Amino acid sequence: MKLASLKGGEDGRLVVVSNDLAWFTEAGHIAPTLKAALEEWERCEPQLRGLAESLEHGSVPKDRFHEHDAASPLPRTWEGQEDFRAPREPIPLGAADGLDLSAGVAVVTGEAPQGAGPEEASAAIRLVMLCLRNATPGEAAKPASSFSPVAVTPDALEGWRDGRLTGCLEMELNGRLVTEPAERAFDFAALVADAAKSQALRVGSIVGAGDGAPKPALKAGDIGRIEMRDGKRHSIFGAIEQAVEPA
Numbered sequence: 001m002k003l004a005s006l007k008g009g010e011d012g013r014l015v016v017v018s019n020d021l022a023w024f025t026e027a028g029h030i031a032p033t034l035k036a037a038l039e040e041w042e043r044c045e046p047q048l049r050g051l052a053e054s055l056e057h058g059s060v061p062k063d064r065f066h067e068h069d070a071a072s073p074l075p076r077t078w079e080g081q082e083d084f085r086a087p088r089e090p091i092p093l094g095a096a097d098g099l100d101l102s103a104g105v106a107v108v109t110g111e112a113p114q115g116a117g118p119e120e121a122s123a124a125i126r127l128v129m130l131c132l133r134n135a136t137p138g139e140a141a142k143p144a145s146s147f148s149p150v151a152v153t154p155d156a157l158e159g160w161r162d163g164r165l166t167g168c169l170e171m172e173l174n175g176r177l178v179t180e181p182a183e184r185a186f187d188f189a190a191l192v193a194d195a196a197k198s199q200a201l202r203v204g205s206i207v208g209a210g211d212g213a214p215k216p217a218l219k220a221g222d223i224g225r226i227e228m229r230d231g232k233r234h235s236i237f238g239a240i241e242q243a244v245e246p247a
Contacts, residue, residue: 001156002150003152003153004017004149007071009033010075011035011075012072012075015065018055021150021238022065023062027051030047067088070086070149072148073149073151087147087240090244091242101171102133102210103211104131105131106129106131106206107208108127109206111124111200111201112205116196121188122189125188128154128160129150130227130237132145132242146242149239150237152237157236162189163189164188165186167183167184169181169228171213173224179214186211220246222244224242226240
């Protein structure tokens with residue numbers, strides 16, 4: 001199942017997106033936002049999954065899905081203290097000066113108790129999405145500043161096994177691949193368990209992992225693009241594509 005938040009309001013408007021990312025259908029009758037759906041996941045998830053199946057069968061109203069219309073799946077942190085850029089929103093030069101193009105993958109969790117083991121941590125993972133972090137060269141990665149247009153449930157990912165995602169992140173700078181794509185494994189069961197060592201994780205917690213590829217520096221006029229494709233070269237999450245513009 002693939003979910004997105006179309007632009008509008010502080011938390012966007014929840015829609016279900018087709019597997020090929022071509023179509024969407026409104027999900028507001030189930031939950032107005034992805035944030036609201038996550039807060040009532042046990043009730044909303046089966047209804048959203050049924051809506052996704054109906055969309056694939058063409059039995060519900062649908063419209064073309066355009067990635068430029070999407071906000072980040074979660075446009076802001078749970079407490080609303082940090083806003084995330086939309087996946088196609090330009091980066092002002094002041095925010096990008098001296099920063100790297102750092103690609104990664106992130107998961108959104110439900111509640112996970114303090115001390116949760118890998119199996120319990122894996123069960124708490126609700127959604128997977130790409131992320132673009134802004135990190136100063138040589139500095140530890142900071143929280144993701146942008147997410148992919150679409151968030152995907154783990155069961156819909158062909159590279160997902162027992163809390164681990166195997167996939168190839170493609171990172172481009174100005175239309176050229178930064179490095180030759182290579183498969184990498186992201187052990188989110190372990191990462192979520194590690195995050196829950198010192199405190200319980202709340203609904204909507206975001207845990208990210210970088211792909212370990214070189215991180216090119218950004219300058220004015222650059223366009224960075226991050227994407228992951230399946231075995232048939234179809235985009236899984238849509239692309240984060242952002243231009244660096246003068247402030």
